[in-house]
Amino acid sequence: MRWSTFLPVGALVALGRAIPTPSKRLPTRDLYPNNYGPNNNYPNDYYPNQDTSSSSGSSPYLRRAVPTGLIINHCTTPGIVALTFDDGPYIYTTQLLDKLASFSPPIHATFFVNGANWVSAIDDESTPYPGILRRMLSEGHQIASHTWSHLDLTTASTAQRVEQVTKLEDVLLRVVRVKPKYIRPPYATCENGCLEDLEGMGYHVVNFDLDTKDYENDSESGIQVSVNKFNSELGSNPATDSAIVLSHDVHRWTVERLVDEMVGTVRARGFRTGTVGECLGDPESGWYA
Structure with a gap:
């Protein structure tokens, strides 16, 4: 990824928000490749082991703090x-x-929400959407940021990025009283200083390693393409495999059919479902600021 500098201090003051300076630069390669081991040479101070005692059975290469400043594409928990x-x-x-x-048991998912994308505003109490957000939280789902209006953060300026992120933060604080620490950049792209800006705002940037492409197949017959793609790309060994799966709750056939098919495959192959935070070994207390 490429890096750029922040706006001058005066410009940030005009925004009413200052972005903290990132503490360190991190590798821009994918976080947590599927092959764990000592040759990965990740900085131990940034990925501290929680418990590596022989009695715990924990691997020091599976239990690390969730970083900022790079894109996370994979789970760390098989x-x-x-x-x-x-x-x-x-x-x-x-x-x-x-x-x-x-x-049975219920599925806990992660919702990367927008403030005004397919609907006008998620904080309008005359609509179902504030209640939907509160229900997500109360039922154990993880609420994460997808920006206010789905702006491409790679082409956006720092000022626009700050506005897109903080406007959604303010609304979520008002509606559900939490501020996410996880974000997925729209269009899965975050270059030209985007990663540095999001790191400065304290966000974990999460994309995915299994794209269902449900957005291309939203029809009764077409959704089978997404079902087949999921079934062919999901691993078969829960001892080593995992996945962060991209889909969308704005598409009818994702909800009506794809979800059932995915859950059926997941459970038939011996996997369990969880939130992004869970698959990264992050307790619920770490999902929100």
Whole structure:
């Protein structure tokens, strides 16, 4: 990824928010490749071991603090499939929450929400959306940021990035009283200083390693393409494999069919579902600032 400097101090003061200076630069390679081991040479001070005693059975290469300043594409905990849903809430989100709650045990997912994308504003109490957000939180799902209006953060200025992130923060604090520490950049792109800006705001930047492409296949017959893609790309060994899965709660056939198919495959292969935070070994207390 390329790096750029921040706005001058005066410009940041005009925004009413100052971005903290990142503490260190980090490698721009994918975080946590599938091959764990001492030859990875990750900085121990940045990925501290939580418990590496022989009695715990924990690997020092699986338990690290979740970093900022780079893009996370993979889980660090084998055996977990993190279902994630972008761009909502929308008219299908309540149906999706009903479905996730109906499984035994219930499915906990991660929702990368926008403030005004498919709907005008998620804090309008005359709409279902504030209640949907509160339900997400109360039912154990992880709420994460996808920016206010789905702006491409690679082409945005630092001032625009700050506005996109903090405007959503303010609304979520007002509606659900939490401020996410996890973000997925729209279009899965974060270059030209974007990573540095998000690091300065304290965010963990998360993309995915399994894209269902449900956005290309939202029809009764077409969604089978996404089902097949998921089934072919998900690993088969829960002892070593995991996945962060991209899908969207704004598409009808994702909610009506793809979710059922994904959960069926996940459980048939011996995986369990979890939030992005869980698949990165981050307790719920670390999901929000």
